[in-house]
Amino acid sequence: DVKVTQSSRYLVKRTGEKVFLECVQDMDHENMFWYRQDPGLGLRLIYFSYDVKMKEKGDIPEGYSVSREKKERFSLILESASTNQTSMYLCASSSLQQGALRETQYFGPGTRLLVL
Amino acid sequence: AQSVAQPEDQVNVAEGNPLTVKCTYSVSGNPYLFWYVQYPNRGLQFLLKYITGDNLVKGSYGFEAEFNKSQTSFHLKKPSALVSDSALYFCAVRDSRGRRALTFGSGTRLQVQP
Known part of the structure; x- marks a missing residue:
């Protein structure tokens, strides 16, 4: 079974703090993604990575950065947390072995972040 | 650009009855379509996908x-x-001519009453 883990289930931070969200997958997947989920808005893509040290901006990258130094790990960084970044953050991964664009994304359990 | 619409915020159905959760999409090329389910305080679980072939x-x-x-x-x-x-x-789509990430709908809450 594919396993995607996220470092924290719940996180409380203060405005202005630097926040790191970690995601690890154990299936040697090439692609990794960060989404945020807000009620009524579904999931919105923040960043994704299709290879080590490679990254592409998603739909809402402002205020976020990412790091992928190893294939299995994809980190989301909030450089200076703000209250409007309070949300559920979901990490996902997928493999190109199913064929590019046809692959299934597998999700981690999510991190619920509260910024005070 | 690819997009997905889930027109119903909530669907209520009695246990034992058939259920339908609606999804419409817009893509430029061929669509690759997915359904995911999310239980309370959990991540998304993959349910099924359409890539090509049988419509069902x-x-x-x-x-x-x-x-x-x-x-x-x-x-x-x-x-x-x-x-x-x-x-x-959640319904999601990927365009055969588009990016690798999925585009998701806003989600539909299904409530099944006993």
């Missing part, structure tokens, strides 16, 4: 979905709902 796709937990190209729809169905099916359901 069968997935996990007795769910199926029908791809209709002319109506650009991919509705999720189940013949007999269970209380345990109560959850948040």
Whole structure:
């Protein structure tokens, strides 16, 4: 079974703090993604990575950065947390072995972040 | 650009009755369509996908979905709902000419009453 883990289930931070969200997958997947989920808005893509040290901006990258130094790990960084970044953050991964664009994304359990 | 619409915020159905959760999409090329389910305080679980072939796709937990190209729809169905099916359901699309990430709908909450 594919396993995607996220470092924290719940996180409380203060405005202005630097926040790191970690995601690890154990299936040697090439692609990794960060989404945020807000009620009524579904999931919105923040960043994704299709290879080590490679990254592409998603739909809402402002205020976020990412790091992928190893294939299995994809980190989301909030450089200076703000209250409007309070949300559920979901990490996902997928493999190109199913064929590019046809692959299934597998999700981690999510991190619920509260910024005070 | 690719987009997905889930027109219903919530669907209520009695246990044992058939259920349908609606999804329509817009893409430039061929669509690759997915359904995910999210239980409370959990991540998303993959249910099924349409890539090519038969328009009726069968997935996990007795769910199926029908791809209709002319109506650009991919509705999720189940013949007999269970209380345990109560959850948040997301439809997602990827365009064959587009980016690798999925575009998600806003989600539909399914409530199955005993």
